[in-house]
Amino acid sequence: MKVTLLHHTPLPVAAHAIRTCWQSFDKSDGGGPKDQELIDRVGNKYKHASTLEHLVYTFYIQGISRALLQELARHRMASLSVKSTRYTLKELKNAEPFSEEDFEGASRYIVLTGNEMVDRASIKALNELQKVLKAGISNDIAKYCLPECYKTELTWTINARSLQNFLALRSSKSALWEIRKLAYAIFDALPEDHKYLYEDYINREGADAGHG
Numbered sequence: 480m481k482v483t484l485l486h487h488t489p490l491p492v493a494a495h496a497i498r499t500c501w502q503s504f505d506k507s508d509g510g511g512p513k514d515q516e517l518i519d520r521v522g523n524k525y526k527h528a529s530t531l532e533h534l535v536y537t538f539y540i541q542g543i544s545r546a547l548l549q550e551l552a553r554h555r556m557a558s559l560s561v562k563s564t565r566y567t568l569k570e571l572k573n574a575e576p577f578s579e580e581d582f583e584g585a586s587r588y589i590v591l592t593g594n595e596m597v598d599r600a601s602i603k604a605l606n607e608l609q610k611v612l613k614a615g616i617s618n619d620i621a622k623y624c625l626p627e628c629y630k631t632e633l634t635w636t637i638n639a640r641s642l643q644n645f646l647a648l649r650s651s652k653s654a655l656w657e658i659r660k661l662a663y664a665i666f667d668a669l670p671e672d673h674k675y676l677y678e679d680y681i682n683r684e685g686a687d688a689g690h691g
């Protein structure tokens with residue numbers, strides 16, 4: 480998977496929002512240590528968390544499975560624009576069929592788990608889908624036999640309050656391995672001066688033990 484940060488709100492915007500409440504604009508240091516401490520104190524420690532909603536991030540997330548997508552879509556406090564299988568399945572239709580051993584070729588279209596039995600079954604499902612497409616069945620009907628491992632991508636926009644919730648839930652040891660990987664990739668893509676707002680929400684325990 481690949482996560483690219485396309486856009487983010489600079490920290491002084493959140494500091495300005497907080498300072499609006501007390502009209503203390505003259506105390507701002509333009510997003511420096513004073514403003515950073517203020518955002519953490521008011522937004523996190525005082526739980527005046529609505530002030531964190533002024534910080535918004537837009538990510539371009541590529542190469543995740545549709546299995547992960549349906550979990551990501553449960554996070555209602557975010558906006559998603561997802562690659563449509565209705566309009567894009569021709570990319571698979573025009574490819575050559577994949578041999579059961581062609582993990583590298585198939586991985587252009589599906590997320591592999593590293594479990595050989597599962598990955599072979601996924602390649603079979605991919606080839607079955609391709610047969611349906613090559614037989615001229617429309618995308619709107621063919622998409623009903625898409626395997627969950629089929630790769631997708633999306634533009635995802637989320638505010639800091641919701642991102643803290645997402646990172647806490649999805650970096651947890653009990654989260655699905657692929658969404659856990661996504662949580663780390665999103666954290667890593669954040670601007671360096673924003674990361675301190677999320678450190679307490681990221682759980683790295685056993686992070687290397689996952690699949691794929």
Ligand SMILES: Cc1cc2nc3c(=O)[nH]c(=O)nc-3n(C[C@H](O)[C@H](O)[C@H](O)COP(=O)(O)OP(=O)(O)OC[C@H]3O[C@@H](n4cnc5c(N)ncnc54)[C@H](O)[C@@H]3O)c2cc1C
Pocket residue numbers: 553554555556557641644648649653654655
């Ligand atoms: C380990 C794990 C296992 C899971 N297993 C399942 C499962 O088996 N089946 C399943 O269906 N889901 C499952 N989920 C998904 C889970 O139920 C949530 O839908 C998902 O994690 C999104 O969390 P959220 O509602 O906090 O986030 P968001 O939807 O982004 O909401 C953010 C916050 O806004 C507030 N909020 C949003 N909507 C409402 C509302 N209607 N009323 C009150 N407050 C609201 C809440 O404070 C919420 O935390 C699982 C999640 C995890 C992490």
